Amino acid sequence: EESTDRPTKKKVVAVVGGGLVGALNACFFAKRGFDVKVFETREDIRQAKIVKGRSINLALSHRGRQALNHVGMEDKIVSQGIPMHARMIHSLSGKQSPIPYGKKGQYILSVDRSNLNKELLTAAETYPNTKLNFDHKLQDWRAETGLMTFVRSDGSEEQIKADLIVGCDGAFSAIRKQFLRRSRFNYSQTYIPHGYMELTIPPINGEFSMKPNYLHIWPRNTFMMIALPNTDKTFTCTLFMPFDEFEKITTGDEVIEFFQKYFPDTIPLIGVDALKRDYFHLPAQAMVSVKCSPYHIGDTCVLMGDAAHAVVPFYGQGMNAGFEDCIVFDEILDQFNDDFSVVLPEYTRVRVPDDHAIADLAMYNYVEMRAHVNSKWFLFRKHVDNFLHFLMPKTLVPLYTMVTFTRTRYHQALERWKWQDKMINRGLLFSATGAVFGGSYLLIKNPPDIDKLIVPAEKMWNSIVALRTS
Numbered sequence: 368e369e370s371t372d373r374p375t376k377k378k379v380v381a382v383v384g385g386g387l388v389g390a391l392n393a394c395f396f397a398k399r400g401f402d403v404k405v406f407e408t409r410e411d412i413r414q415a416k417i418v419k420g421r422s423i424n425l426a427l428s429h430r431g432r433q434a435l436n437h438v439g440m441e442d443k444i445v446s447q448g449i450p451m452h453a454r455m456i457h458s459l460s461g462k463q464s465p466i467p468y469g470k471k472g473q474y475i476l477s478v479d480r481s482n483l484n485k486e487l488l489t490a491a492e493t494y495p496n497t498k499l500n501f502d503h504k505l506q507d508w509r510a511e512t513g514l515m516t517f518v519r520s521d522g523s524e525e526q527i528k529a530d531l532i533v534g535c536d537g538a539f540s541a542i543r544k545q546f547l548r549r550s551r552f553n554y555s556q557t558y559i560p561h562g563y564m565e566l567t568i569p570p571i572n573g574e575f576s577m578k579p580n581y582l583h584i585w586p587r588n589t590f591m592m593i594a595l596p597n598t599d600k601t602f603t604c605t606l607f608m609p610f611d612e613f614e615k616i617t618t619g620d621e622v623i624e625f626f627q628k629y630f631p632d633t634i635p636l637i638g639v640d641a642l643k644r645d646y647f648h649l650p651a652q653a654m655v656s657v658k659c660s661p662y663h664i665g666d667t668c669v670l671m672g673d674a675a676h677a678v679v680p681f682y683g684q685g686m687n688a689g690f691e692d693c694i695v696f697d698e699i700l701d702q703f704n705d706d707f708s709v710v711l712p713e714y715t716r717v718r719v720p721d722d723h724a725i726a727d728l729a730m731y732n733y734v735e736m737r738a739h740v741n742s743k744w745f746l747f748r749k750h751v752d753n754f755l756h757f758l759m760p761k762t763l764v765p766l767y768t769m770v771t772f773t774r775t776r777y778h779q780a781l782e783r784w785k786w787q788d789k790m791i792n793r794g795l796l797f798s799a800t801g802a803v804f805g806g807s808y809l810l811i812k813n814p815p816d817i818d819k820l821i822v823p824a825e826k827m828w829n830s831i832v833a834l835r836t837s
């Protein structure tokens with residue numbers, strides 16, 4: 368007779384990848400009472416000296432904050448971040464133009480990547496039902512049995528079985544490899560021609576050398592640079608540029624010549640010697656966009672974070688989307704009482720359209736900024752967005768606002784933006800037609816002295832053309 372008082376054995380959830388999403392996911396699953404085992408290929412970064420390579424700071428916005436809030440981490444992480452209330456657009460002449468994101472409370476946060484990862488790992492470790500296993504690299508796994516093989520840095524192997532495997536092992540996921548061998552698994556990856564490189568703006572006399580509470584942007588069409596503030600009063604600049612442009616610059620003098628031409632105001636801020644040194648410190652890094660579906664296999668495995676959807680960083684949403692994955696999965700676990708056989712397919716059905724939408728939006732931003740966006744155009748577009756939103760706050764919400772400051776589903780934000788764009792174009796068309804007919808009527812009624820009209824019209828046209836092309 369099965370004893371009724373024996374507690375049902377806790378299901379084992381293996382989180383592969385102890386990066387930002389994996390560490391947060393461990394907290395989500397641990398909070399639900401699962402037996403959570405995290406496997407991370409790297410050593411414990413809380414003991415390691417420096418984490419090389421990846422972007423040093425990130426923009427945390429509403430979606431990511433909501434996920435942190437769910438596991439009680441929002442206040443801690445926000446307190447260690449720096450609010451950015453507006454964009455600060457740097458023109459070629461060095462003029463700085465702030466454009467607020469919107470209402471008072473609407474700001475994004477610059478957070479340190481490594482510190483965030485450490486805090487989340489420590490938070491996961493506070494749950495008695497969570498075990499962190501570092502120096503565990505997933506080598507292989509089997510969907511049929513849920514059996515995983517990990518290899519250690521000493522070459523030894525370890526086999527682990529779990530009820531659920533959560534692949535949070537990033538854009539080059541080893542978990543996803545098994546998905547690629549299966550029929551009807553859709554996969555696409557795109558490396559963009561741009562690379563990125565990080566540079567540092569040090570403090571001046573112990574103080575920030577630029578206004579700290581801004582997302583600093585130098586939009587130069589093909590070349591773009593951003594700077595996010597750090598708590599040590601430095602800024603981390605990220606230079607985005609085509610690889611073949613990076614490759615043309617081979618000497619320190621050529622670096623200075625390039626910055627003199629495109630980002631002259633940053634030379635005294637970064638420093639000539641530092642610029643010459645840091646530019647050659649690490650090679651430019653690649654950026655890849657990965658889309659796939661389904662996100663699950665049976666009731667055994669699910670992909671989340673960059674393992675499911677790596678996006679180009681031109682919307683500052685990759686981590687926020689991965690963090691939101693955790694909330695969505697948790698909500699579906701609630702809905703279907705932790706029944707993985709129902710939860711996993713439902714997660715794919717609900718989440719794939721949204722993660723694909725943000726991947727498309729990020730790529731769209733990249734293409735749009737690369738092609739059209741210099742500082743004048745950036746300012747014009749954002750002021751138009753803010754003006755239209757001011758006129759009709761409920762009807763016309765800027766896409767950036769929906770994506771960054773709400774939890775509007777990404778695919779619905781995209782659809783709404785397309786609808787709004789159509790309305791604005793129709794509106795512009797309607798008012799232009801009205802102006803033409805109305806103007807013609809007035810002209811016929813009382814013809815003006817045409818010579819006085821040509822000059823201002825030409826000036827207006829030239830300024831519009833200049834906006835688009837200079």
Ligand SMILES: Cc1cc2nc3c(=O)[nH]c(=O)nc-3n(C[C@H](O)[C@H](O)[C@H](O)COP(=O)(O)OP(=O)(O)OC[C@H]3O[C@@H](n4cnc5c(N)ncnc54)[C@H](O)[C@@H]3O)c2cc1C
Pocket residue numbers: 383384385386387388389406407408409422424425426427503504505506535536537538539540541542563605671672673674680683684685686687688689
């Ligand atoms: C230049 C740049 C700027 C960015 N800026 C922003 C931003 O401003 N805002 C934002 O929201 N996002 C930003 N992102 C995106 C963000 O960095 C990623 O979306 C986020 O790091 C994804 O987290 P993740 O945990 O899914 O993957 P990762 O952070 O890649 O973590 C994966 C983890 O899995 C581990 N791992 C890998 N393979 C294995 C294996 N076989 N076995 C075990 N462990 C393994 C890795 O060591 C790593 O710890 C940016 C990205 C870049 C490149």
Ligand SMILES: Cc1cnn(-c2ccc(OCc3ccccc3)c(C(=O)O)c2)c1-c1ccc(Cl)c(F)c1
Pocket residue numbers: 426454582584591592593607680681682683732735736740744745748749767
């Ligand atoms: C890290 C982070 C967080 N958010 N954003 C972001 C992205 C795009 C934006 O507008 C696109 C646009 C401006 C003007 C016209 C069309 C589109 C805005 C904005 O509206 O301020 C903010 C970034 C970011 C990341 C990389 C680059 Cl290169 C960059 F410039 C900013």
